[in-house]
Amino acid sequence: MAEEQEPLEILSARHVVEYPYTRSVGAVIGRFLGGLKDKKIEGSLTPSGRVLVPPSEYDPESGASISDFVEVGEAGVVTTWCWVAEPLAKHPFDRPFAWALIRLDGADTALLHAVDAGDSSRMATGMRVKVRWRQQRSGAIGDIECFEAENLGSQDGEIV
């Protein structure tokens, strides 16, 4: 009966649910990722002349299919950022870093990636950053290991 029950020690256990998800990336992102293996960053060119990086299969303005690609620079400007003071297990670094939107030279849109700045005081909107390529590249966004300050002594770039 309930009144005779002794309090039970509460059991608990760690569980992991995992899905080994394989995703078809499509022709446009597929080409973009293949390019990274060769240290080449390509954006898609819209009919109105905008360059989208990462590329898109369709022009967000008109909905037209996009099949033209242009190579963009491997350096650019931080348009916005967020400091990660306590990285999680699956983050790209085990030390503090920034997630940032980076508009590469020649692009009109920004790419989300990590900036290895060491300290949040070295991050600023408008700062110039450049790619640090991974040695072993596989055709994945992680082929860009991160971005780093282009020139620690230079003036900040200009946000347009």
Next chain:
Amino acid sequence: MSEAVKKIVTPISIEYTITPGAAPTKFLRGIKEGRLLGQRCPKCSKVYLPPRGSCTVCAVPTVEEVEVSDQGTVTTFCVVNIPFYGQVQEIPYVCAAVVLDGADLPCFGVVQEIAVEEVRMGLRVQAVWVAPEERGYTLENIKYFKPSGQADAPFESYREHL
């Protein structure tokens, strides 16, 4: 130039802490000792194994503890022929719903020590436990079910448990 990438692997995982609650805790303590502890509904008399602390049909708490046999009857089963990620058994193998003697809900388990094509509805089976010193708070204490050698159960005896 490198070829376009077709697929990327993006595993997604969630790690969490599970706290089983009062009735499943009793069940887990029992299974560590090699006992199967269910609970009987005071209204419909059905025995839940594993117990959840209430009867989902009658919406009343279940408090009466009932020990259930580790022998039972295969009600339904399927032969697994398809390999998948995380699979631990060699295919083909049989996954069966087994209604244990004294329980009213089937539990799921693998049936072994019998050819896949000989598994049938009504087959009487017996749990094969891991060694007592290796048992934990887990259903994995039952390695699998094997035929008990008894005569097949008549359909009428388990038709309510399908």
